Amino acid sequence: QVQLVESGGGLVQTGGSLRLSCAVSGRTFSDLAMGWFRQAPGKEREFVAVISWWSGSSSKYTDSVKGRFTISRDNDKKTLYLQMNSMKPEDTAVYYCAARASNLYSIDRNAYTYWGQGTQVTVSS
Numbered sequence: 181q182v183q184l185v186e187s188g189g190g191l192v193q194t195g196g197s198l199r200l201s202c203a204v205s206g207r208t209f210s211d212l213a214m215g216w217f218r219q220a221p222g223k224e225r226e227f228v229a230v231i232s233w234w235s236g237s238s239s240k241y242t243d244s245v246k247g248r249f250t251i252s253r254d255n256d257k258k259t260l261y262l263q264m265n266s267m268k269p270e271d272t273a274v275y276y277c278a279a280r281a282s283n284l285y286s287i288d289r290n291a292y293t294y295w296g297q298g299t300q301v302t303v304s305s
Contacts, residue, residue: 186297
């Protein structure tokens, strides 16, 4: 089994920054493609950013966060990160870390087997 534990959420003002972390245990981290998803109240869970298995790997972002968010991973520390800059009120959501036993990422949330418990991010206007 894979366990994912997110941290780093909180309240930030418009234009501010946060960094989310996701600590992974229970499986070789470098075997996993990873992603960040978010879910706002009354909306479906959507992909934010995904990354393939190796440290310098390819990644993909949803259009609304391109140029503001950066996904990265440290395979030695078994940790996934999401650096969020220039934040906007529409970024407010519960953010989830997800993993799939594949070398390659997917933007489809149904392709991910393992999920963290989520961390709340609130951006005030």
